[in-house]
Amino acid sequence: MPNLLARKLQRYVRLSDGDQIWLSEIVGSVRQIAARTDLIHEGDDPRTINVILEGWACRYRQLVDGRRQIVGLLLPGDPCDPHVFLLDRMDHTLGAITPVSLGQISGAALQAITARSPGLDIAFHREALATAAVQREWTVSLGCRTGIERLAHLFCELHARLAAIGLTDGNTCPMPITQSDLGDAMGQTSVHINRTLQEMRSMGLITLRSRRLTIHDPEALARLGQFDPAYLHLTVDDDRPVLGRP
Incomplete structure (x- = not known):
């Protein structure tokens, strides 16, 4: 399987061969998630960074009466917020749209490689900023388009x-x-x-x-x-x- 996480981060900053090897090494055990199954729930403790290796997933919020708003789509190679482990609890749910192969990166491992590699540090920060930009564009769509x-x-x-x-x-x-x-x-x-x-x-x-x-x-x-x-x-x-x- 190609390292789609590395391929995506390469679009933000050019990574060295060593950076790409580190990325492949820090992704922990891979879980297979069935379609229409939640990966992590609102209110859970987000101790690790989830990475979509294969398949599609989404971020969503659900009201008590069952109405659901999808607030983001997660594609292969997407880390589901590289800094989420800094929070005490999830403020939204991640759900699989299709069957998903899910990798996980511990917060400690991410901090270690970004401390060693300025390129990876910039790449993960740009990923977070680009995700926020996508969220702003979705808000514009809902409000204006x-x-x-x-x-x-x-x-x-x-x-x-x-x-x-x-x-x-x-x-x-x-x-x-x-x-x-x-x-x-x-x-x-x-x-x-x-x-x-x-x-x-x-x-x-x-x-x-x-x-x-x-x-x-x-x-x-x-x-x-x-x-x-x-x-x-x-x-x-x-x-x-x-x-x-x-």
Whole structure:
């Protein structure tokens, strides 16, 4: 399995061979988590940093009446907040959307390698800052964008994040989330999401089939969602294209 955590951090700062070896060594035992199972609950003691090695997960809050708001999507290679071990309790829940291979890094191990490597220290801090930037952009979507603009922006974002770690095939990428998940992330009902997807298909923008998304007109989709990938802070470039970037 490629070290997708290292591949992602490489997009923030160039890592040495030694940095990449240290990253592979600090990830502890790997757990297999079934789809629709919580990885850690709100209120738990977050003693370790969870890393998504394979599969998709989400951050969410749930009200007492059962209503759920997804506040973030976690993709392969994502550390679920590299500084969470500094807190006394989780303020949200992490849930698996698909089957997930989950690695864990102890807080002590992370502190040790970031003390030894300035590159890794910068990379993990940039990861935390980029995650906060994504959260701000989601807030803008919920507050300002229309329903179809929100979904267009989200599809562009997910494609860009997957492209950064080499998990796209041209304009096609995995999209294993359900319409209910999309509704919980976009603040809409699954019925509204279904209508929006039909509208995007009729406009010739996308095809969503067999848990894969194909973007037929990347420039038009980016314009519709007013998507600018700058907030992802993927500043170390490579030859993989990112939607919305010249």
